[in-house]
Amino acid sequence: MKQLTAFLFFTIFSIQGIAQERPQIEIQTNYGTMVLELYNETPLHRDNFLKLIEDKVYDSLIFHRVIEDFMIQAGDTESKNAKPGESVGEHDLPYQVPAEIRPNIFHKKGSLGAARTNNPERASSSTQFYIVQGKIQNDSLLTHNQNRINTYLQRHFAINDTTIKPLYDSLENAREAKDSVLVKTLSDKLESQVKSFENFQKYEIPAAHKEVYENIGGTPHLDQSYTVFGQVISGLEVVDAIAAVETNEKDRPETDVIILKMRIVHTPIP
Template sequence: MRNRIFQILSAACLVLIIASCGETKSSETPAAEGDDYLVTIKTSMGEMKAILYDETPKHKENFLKLVNDGFYDSLIFHRVISSFMIQGGDPESKNAAQGQPLGSGGPGYTVPAEFVPTLFHEKGALSAARQGDQVNPERASSGSQFYIVQGTVTPREQLEGTDQRKIITAFRECMQTYPESDLAKEYQTVLTENPGDNAAIQTKVESTLDRLTELTGRTFSMSEARIEKYSTIGGTPFLDDEYTVFGKVISGLDIVDNIASVQTAPGDRPVEDIRMFISVEVMPRAEIEEKYGYKYPVVLEQ
């Protein structure tokens, strides 16, 4: 089976693309030590609370700026797919007529990708949409479009071991995006010297996975923390290392479920518009933990 998967490698020398083709705001005063920003996403179907990760500072800063500027107010969740995710943040959706194609609007800039091994697409993950690899090999995020993961539960046995699909994706990226890299040249040498020998290129790739991760930023096996989440609360593991996760819904996951279950028209736009109003407030982290049950990671002193 593994050899069959690697037959694709020689010829190549389920990518899923998420298109990106509150009524009142708090002041913009930075959160003091011990405080954080609590995001409220109000919709006609209920309210969600979210936090933004410090580990993705560019995305956190950008999202807070847009919220404080009122950018998101009255936009709609324009793409909803049950058991997958709900997506919004296209400014063209504010006054969009029914049937109008959506998903390509934004503020006119992108945000550099910020992939962090400890942040992944568990249920409730707040993540940045982006254009596909063909036109966006750096995997830069849309300046405004985001999605919230619903996903599904995946059996533990399907998550353990090495993910061959991710290896293939990374190999292709290496050959197509970084053809002048030493690693790509080594792979090309193996392909040239061993035409049609899938085992040779398979062996070479599997012996250089650390270098392939360093070059592409992609990982090929899942941590126990990810496996535990994906096999219990669920999520979308195949999006990891592809799209930046920059926050998490910590209250209102039932609202995500409700929105994900609405009737949609062709193009995955809800038949009845679901509008958002996003606000942010500064709150002590201890209070966020007490009210919403979210536990901040312990930071050890140097």
């Protein structure tokens, strides 16, 4: 009976372990191949990304925004047809993915994050993503970036506060109406209220995150403002190679960096 119990325990444990495995995807580019795993902690982004790959949405798109020591960005659905030098980065599919910002997931080198507009909900683009290159951080840089994080958080919580949200909504309406005078007036008023807003919990970069940033690198100022939903597990040298390409004044590579193909290489057993 004890042997049977032990066997059942081992079997259950093994099944649970398989269930916790992460899906893996492969990105083939004209600069090399990367393998990434997607986080189960961000299921909406995981499942959306997997569906897009299955539908071959990413095949033939380009990395349209590349900034060395920061990140490489792709996913503009019209970029496969972009002419040399043409401005790219405005297109995706007509929906957003709700934010899944987790306190224990951060922007270390190789992280896969979701691009987004400056919407109050911090909802992600349906298709556009970035892969972090970043750089090694020291104490001074970490302090600076922690301050940036809290500036972003201050703005996020301020414009969603019930006492300030109506002002933000009025500003957005004025922008849609292209009323430049009213936009200037409301914008100045909003910024004044945002800067004095204190009703939020300030963020401190955890010691474990700091250690990674100091040894591996990353882009900590994006933490807690953008959804990270995966990481590169093979091919970081490809990220570095793409990040080093020559770009124009709009950060588009002078020579196209192309996603030749994306495919799912491992799907965990449910």
